Amino acid sequence: MARALWPRLGRILWLACLLPLAPARVAAGLYELQLTTDGPATTGSEVTIMASLVADDNGSLALPASTHLYHFHWIHTPLLLTGKADEAFSSTIRVVGSVPGDFPVSVWVTTADCGMCQPVARSLLVLPITEFLVGNLVVTQNTSLPWPSSYLTKTILKVSFLLHDPSNFFKNASFLYSWDFGDGTQMVTRDGTVYYNYSIIGSFTVKVKVVAGWEQVMPDAGKGILQKTGDFSASLKLQETLRGIQVLGPTLIQTFQKMVVTLNFMGSPPLNVCWRLKPECLPLEEGECHPVSVDSTAYNLTHIFRDPGDYCFSVQAENAISRAHQYHKVQVWPSSIQPAVFAFPCATLITMMLAFIMYMTLRNATHQKDMVEVADFDFSPMSDKNPEPPTGVRCCCQMCCGPFLLETPSEYLEVVRENHRLLPPLYKSVKTYTV
Numbered sequence: 001m002a003r004a005l006w007p008r009l010g011r012i013l014w015l016a017c018l019l020p021l022a023p024a025r026v027a028a029g030l031y032e033l034q035l036t037t038d039g040p041a042t043t044g045s046e047v048t049i050m051a052s053l054v055a056d057d058n059g060s061l062a063l064p065a066s067t068h069l070y071h072f073h074w075i076h077t078p079l080l081l082t083g084k085a086d087e088a089f090s091s092t093i094r095v096v097g098s099v100p101g102d103f104p105v106s107v108w109v110t111t112a113d114c115g116m117c118q119p120v121a122r123s124l125l126v127l128p129i130t131e132f133l134v135g136n137l138v139v140t141q142n143t144s145l146p147w148p149s150s151y152l153t154k155t156i157l158k159v160s161f162l163l164h165d166p167s168n169f170f171k172n173a174s175f176l177y178s179w180d181f182g183d184g185t186q187m188v189t190r191d192g193t194v195y196y197n198y199s200i201i202g203s204f205t206v207k208v209k210v211v212a213g214w215e216q217v218m219p220d221a222g223k224g225i226l227q228k229t230g231d232f233s234a235s236l237k238l239q240e241t242l243r244g245i246q247v248l249g250p251t252l253i254q255t256f257q258k259m260v261v262t263l264n265f266m267g268s269p270p271l272n273v274c275w276r277l278k279p280e281c282l283p284l285e286e287g288e289c290h291p292v293s294v295d296s297t298a299y300n301l302t303h304i305f306r307d308p309g310d311y312c313f314s315v316q317a318e319n320a321i322s323r324a325h326q327y328h329k330v331q332v333w334p335s336s337i338q339p340a341v342f343a344f345p346c347a348t349l350i351t352m353m354l355a356f357i358m359y360m361t362l363r364n365a366t367h368q369k370d371m372v373e374v375a376d377f378d379f380s381p382m383s384d385k386n387p388e389p390p391t392g393v394r395c396c397c398q399m400c401c402g403p404f405l406l407e408t409p410s411e412y413l414e415v416v417r418e419n420h421r422l423l424p425p426l427y428k429s430v431k432t433y434t435v
Helices: 002-021 023-027 340-378 391-405 409-422
Strands: 031-037 046-055 070-075 080-086 090-096 101-111 121-130 135-141 150-152 156-163 174-180 186-189 193-197 202-217 223-239 245-248 252-254 258-265 271-278 290-294 298-304 309-318 323-333
Touching (some): 031 101, 046 070, 046 101, 046 121, 070 080, 070 090, 135 150, 135 202, 156 202, 156 223, 245 309, 245 323, 258 271, 258 309, 271 298
Parallel strands (some): 031 121
Antiparallel strands (some): 031 046, 070 101, 135 156, 156 193, 174 202, 245 258, 258 298, 271 290, 271 309, 309 323
16 A cells, blocks of 8 residues: 555655746736737738737736747637737737628637646637728818817818728729718719818718729639728718807896896807806806706896896806807896885885874864864854953964964955954054144
């Protein structure tokens, strides 16, 4: 039995001695494999795929110094391999697809002396192959705009088709371009760049159909014409710049009155409008206004001032390509009509005052009537039952109170005549002697 243990122990010691010679197995999980490609591509053209071994923690680990330490294993079927190049920590292959589709390409890395060991890193990508042309439609304008796909009307647009052909597969091909600008204008050119000017605002889609043709030697020693086509489009939003804001509204108003201010925007909607009421006309700062979305070229603002003073409407608007701001000064005066909250107390006070005035008027009228009756009784001719009052009292009452107690001028004149009969003359005749 002891003899059977010696061979097992020997194999364990042999593996322990080989462990320091396999640094890749210790480094498994510390590296990653990055894949890059110049695809997508059309059928028949060549595609380049590159795999690079890098440290997994942003490069803080140092790769081994040996340049023949790792081996790259590729699986690219059914793509046809046309070339391969290996370097110390990268590998590049070139493949061609004869049929369209999405093809997976995988690669993994092992140590150079142990192809069956656990991979140090692995990666996978899907390569799209199409039977049509590959490219992009690019629209540019001289005016630099911060909003994507937004352009100015009445300004030249440059529309270009950029063919994606890194392997120069179409180097001998001739191209024909059929353009449709979405506003009824169409044209055919042999140049992949055109210039166009939209005169109206709105959303448009510019389209181009590209046809590529070239001669190719056929298997029967003849020549044939091959073609590939492609349809491409780009969305455009043509707008006018916001040239200004017209503010229509009163400049003088009273407190507690509803004020309506009309904003007319000289530009293309939709607009993002922001306004703020300030004591002075100062530019708006970010986050200190009331944002409103406006889908037309006019908008009404309503406000009720509760305190008198000088105010300024600060208005700012922007569309997809420009921005404008405007100010509107308003002078607010105290209102001559108090608000409804003060109407009831004021009405109550006025009613009480009117009631008091009516009461005092009726009371004075009754008192005057009694005094007139007494005066008529006192100033009647003398009788035995009503002795005549003293002359001074009667005269004083008639002179002081008579004009106010009588109701008509005729009664007043009658009393005056009676007073002249009863009162003694206020003057005496003076005799003049001539010597």
